[in-house]
Structures are given as structure tokens and as C-alpha cells.
Amino acid sequence: MSDDNSELSARQRDEARAALQRDLPFALSPSGSFPSPEGGPDLLATSDIVVEAQQIAAVARYLRASLNYIYLSNITAVDLLAHGCFELVYHFYRLSGGPALTIKTRLPREKPELPSLTPFWPGAAFQEREAYDLFGIVFKGHPDLRRIYMWDEFEGFPMRKDFVRQGDKYLSE
Amino acid sequence: MLSTDELQINIGPQHPSTHGVFRLLTRLEGETIIELTPVFGYLHRNHEQLGEANSYLQNMPFTDRLDYFNSMANNHAYALAVEKLAGIEVPERAEYIRVIMVELTRILNHAGAIGFLFNDMGAWQTQLAFSMREREKILDLFEMVSGARMMCNYFRFGGVVRDLPPEFLPALQDLLEAMPAFIDELERLLSENEILLARTQNIGILPKELAISYSVTGPMLRASGIPYDIRKAEPYSIYDRFDFDIPIGSVGDVYDRFLVRIEEMRQSRRILLQALEQLPDATGSHINPKARQNVRPPVGDAYTRIESPKGELGFYLVSDGSTKPYRYKIRAPSFINLTPLGDLCRGHKIADVVVILGSIDIVLGEVDR
């Protein structure tokens, strides 16, 4: 059963990649624009579709208009400290069912900025604010980009891997 | 002509109707809401950061505390994510036990949600006492299998931690037999009370298109008339073996949301009866004996989602090949279901705010994480 699902999601992915190649070729990101650390695990290697960060809004709208992925479910930010970048992972669905289409995009750690999806999917508003609060990722065009969990006076982005932590749990670090 | 000034009112974070430590900033014209902004973070417990410091198994009890009404459902979503990441098989019997637990959780959650709705509308604790009575019966079953009432920590990678005790199945059978009477009573209370009808019908309407663009999931999405249930749309576990219906609403108001919940309780009971029938034939034991609990998944990522009682509960895990997740993200249904709250309340009276909020059915442990 899970084999069915993984086959299905691979097929969906290939279809979407082919369609993007045809209609938005400039949006597909060339892989390897961020260095991989020596010795450590290569977290950048992926079989999912990786797009250019600045084109994410165009890609998302294309997916909705042409490929019927009208449901934006999940936005995740990942701090890849060793690679010097943030990765943003978007999960889209079709209402007719089926597994998620995963779209990834990468941002330099020094200037994490990309277009917001909130103007097109208001459901992204809180998730983008969360990524801003905890990782410091700036979503351009977000109508209300404020901290969501921590208080406004707070400095720093606690979910970044280089944020100071202390306590019994972190003794081994 | 009397003129009214604009008024700002702050509700919460300590307020009996906000379902925990939730805060609402409202701007009012008379008694009508012009603008409503939710404020989060009063229960931000850093699940995600602690999840990166824990090993995979250590995170299991933490998921209990996300949506503390539905610890079994949270366990299930997390176990699925790790199993996908590490490629662990689950024996059939374990799948049945899991489904039984999660469906019981759904009944428990919906009964509680409806109890709180009455509470919010001023029937101070009457209905809540009935719902909690039902909840206690289910908690007894949970305690029987896991040893804890609320924080069950019952699932393991590749199964569940121990098999059902012999007295469990008869007790469950008794519970299911007594359940229709309870559900009917609940429905009568809701649909035959005129005050209730006046306060819930045509309040907080969420149209279909908005529901989709707001990424709303769960009973709220279905009340708006979209038959999307992950158990059918992307069947996980063994949900493709059961016969059940997806109830949908026609208007998308508060009333519909609760009718959908009541109907879902009936459907859950149907699933439970089928699971009870099929359980004796299931192969395998309660856990895959080859599954290791101190997993070390290969480098990669996995996203799994389940239809938790509140909506789509997803876990996104990134593994760097060590014993701890590199990234541990929770897609919390009630957090994202809150997005349309401001729009839903605009134009309604301030007394309706608590009812609308109650109909979204939030749990702060999950909203703030």
C-alpha cells in the first residue's frame, strides 16, 4: 500500500517536473548552487523538485492554475547550517486526493528573502509568520509579517541551529 | 442620532472561553466586530526545538502533549512518519489496534468539542458533564492498554507497545453498544433547542472557496461542503478496508460544523465495529519484532499526514543519519484552521466570537506547540 503511494507520488512529481520544464524553465533551480560540507551528510541531495527561490510565487500559481494543486498544506523551514542555506519545503495537494507534491527552494543564510504566498493563499499567513519568527526568513509581500510566538521585543531567531541553548538536554552538544 | 465610538477590547489570555491561553484583540463598533486579531505564543513550548535534541523514540511522549485531547492520534502520525523514514513494516494486528485507538480518540474529541460549545453558549458545564462522562469511559479503555489516562505514549515504531489485555475487547463492545444512545441524546440537545439554533445557524459561515484558500482541514472543511477526508483521499494504515461515509455540511456555519462532528462520531463507531469483527483474523502480533526502537534512519526526509480529529496532522522529519531528527516539524491542524477566524467573526456580535472560536475546536498545545 505504501508502495502504491510512493509510486503515485513519484509519477506526480515527474509529471509536474516535466510541465514546469516546459512552461517555466527559468524557475527550476540548478542543483549544487550551495556547497556541501566535507564528511558530513549531504542534506541537499533530493529527488524532489527544487525551484528558484524568487520564482516560488510564480511556480505555486502555475501549479494551482495548470496542474490543479489548489491546496497548500504545509510550509516548513529547515536550517542547513553546514551548507550555509535555508531550505523551504512546500506541500501541495489536489482536492481529488493523492499524495503531496513537494516543492523545495533554497535561500542563502545571509539574506533569506523570498516572495510570500499569502496574497494567493491566505492560509499561508500564519505559517510564514512562524518561519519568520523562528528562522528569520523574510517573506516579501506578506501583509503582516510580525513575530507570532515570541514577544515583539525579542531578538534572535530561536530555531536556527546556531542559537544558544543551555540545559540538561543540551549537555552533550 | 446616537453616535458610537470605536472600542477596543482585549479577550484573554486568561479568559474562560478562549479554550486555554489564547488572546484576541478586537475592535468593535457598538457590539459588532470590525476587526479581530488573534495573538499566539502563550503556550509556545518549543516542541520543535526539543524534538531536535531528543532521539526519535524520546519524541513519542512529546507528541502526546501536542493536542492533549488526542494523544493516540498524535502518536499515530509521528509513528507513521518515522516508519516511512526508516522503512519499518507494521504487522496487521498492530494496524487494527492503532485504528481502534485513533477512532476512539475521535469520538472522545468530538464529544468534548460539543460539550465545550454548550459551555461557551452559557449552558455552564451541563453538557460538558455529559461529554466528560463519556470521555472517562474511553479513558478507562486507554488506561487499560497503556497505563495512562491522557498521555498514553502507546505507539511504537512498527506497532504498539503491548498487546490488548483480555478484558479490553468486551469492554469496548459494551461501550459501543451504549454509544448510540449517547450520540442521539447529544444530537437532540443540539438540534431541538431553539436558543441554540438561533445562536449557531448562519453564524460564522465559511464558503467553499475560502475554506480551500485558507488551508482549512478536518470537520471545518467538510462542514463547508468539501468531502475531503485523508482517510479516503490518501488512505494510510488500513483505512481502505473499512466502509464509512464522509459527512459534509451544506451551509458551512457553526451549526453544520457540529452536525458534521456528530455524524463523524457515528462513522467512527461504524469503523470500530468493523475493526472488532476483523481483528481476530489479523495476522502478526502487536509489534513487528524486527523493528528497532533506537532507529537511525538513512539521510532523507519524510512527510506523513493523518486525519486527526481536528484536521490534517502532519509530521515533516529530516534525518541526517544520526539518532536524532535534524528537523522535526509539526503541521498542526488547529493552528492553520485558525487563519480564517478574523474573517469569520467580522460583522458578527462579540458574543458570537466565542461560539465561532469553539466551532473551530482548537487546542492550544497544538496551536502554539
Add this chain to the structure above:
Amino acid sequence: MPSDDAVQSDLEQQGVFFSTLNRFYNWGRRSSVWPMAFGLACCAIEMMATGLSRYDLARFGAELFRASPRQADLMIVAGTVTKKMVPQVVRLYNQMPEPRYVISMGACATSGGPFRDGYNVVRGIDLYIPVDVYVPGCPPRPEALLHALMTLQSQIDRQNLKQVRWYGKKARPQSQDFPVPSYGPHGLEIDGKLVDPVGSLPLISSYSSPMEGEQRRDQIEHPELVRVFPDMERELREETSASYAEALEGEDQHVRR
């Protein structure tokens, strides 16, 4: 007046009641403790379950959950207290009329519990307000909360009207307000001084119980004093290597012989 409890209960069985003012007054207070409806997290659900039909807190006279701190005697801190929530909790406590009591319910309210090392979690509410009864558990079972209430009632019984601050001619009706922390860029601040840095241990000590004068205990927790747990693996390793050496020794002798 009988001071002997045994004589007194004997008489009570006969229908004769004697009391001191102190005892009578405390009996009144302990029999209707009104808690504040104040749930923070998971533990609040168990607190509610305690109040409802199965466990029935009403048997102990404490079923009247009040939504306003002005009408409450008891604050049950049920759940995780986050740094963002502390100012509100302290303010609510300051608004309660005296005499007031606090039950710290669950591991989180007592010490931070499972979330102790989170950047937004307070390591025990007693850093900010004095606590009378602590209840362990995560979440404590309703029975445990009932026991906590009974413990509190026996504490109330033992209070002496001549000694308490809030009764009599020399009463100071409201003791000084407890300082309400404010949000700073790196954590919670009191009077502009950082007291609870985010990502690190608190720099203030906890309060003692009201029975002991609600003073801050004199020790200060410092970040350098992080407890170090024994390195289990290393001990295991040493043990194994020791037994291994022993076995080798035997081997040697065997060979030599």
C-alpha cells in the same frame, strides 16, 4: 475548652461541639476554597475532569471555579508556564485578595517538566510567586489533585490567626505586590535586569512557601552550575573492561600453568 483532639471528637459524636475562634474560622475557610478557572495546558484538562462528575471536587467544597481572580482564593497553576505568560500569571496572582493559595499542578508548573530546556519555558512558577502545594505528575491524576487540595486544607487548619499577616488589627491587607516581569530582548526582565535569559538558566532564586514568609531563598542559580549527569556509557565501558581484564588474568594463569 478542650485542647485534646480525642476528647473533642468524642464529644462531637455525642452532638456537643466546642471550638476555638481560630478553629471555627479556619474550618469555614477550608470548606469553601474557590479556585480560579485558570487552565494553561494539558494539566487543565485533568483539573476540569477533577471538577466534574466522576471525581467531584465539590465533595471538598472547592467546585466553584471563578473566572475572575478577585473572587478566588486558590490559583491552581495547571500547565506549562511560558515566559510570554509569566507577566499575566503574576498579575493575576497580585489581583487575588488575601488570603490566597497556590497549587502548582504538574511537572511543568513545578519545574518546567518535559519542556524544561525550551527557550520559552519557565523552570518552575515558584521563581515568580510562592507556592503552597506541589503536585508531581505529568499530568497528575485527578486523585492527586484531590490529595493536593486536602493537603492545602490541612495547611489552612494549621494557620494561626494571631500570626498571619492578613488578619486582626495590625493586618496589612495586601502584602506588597509581587514584581511583574517584563519582556526584554534576551528574556524576562525585572526592573530592567535580566532574570530569565532565553536559552539559559534563570538568574533568580525561587520563593519560599507563604508559611515561611514568602521570601526569596538566598541561593542563586547560576549557569555554571548546570548539573552533570553521570556518563552511563563510560561507566558501563569501565565496568566491562574491568571484567574483561579479570577474565584475561585467568587466561594468563591458565597459560602459565
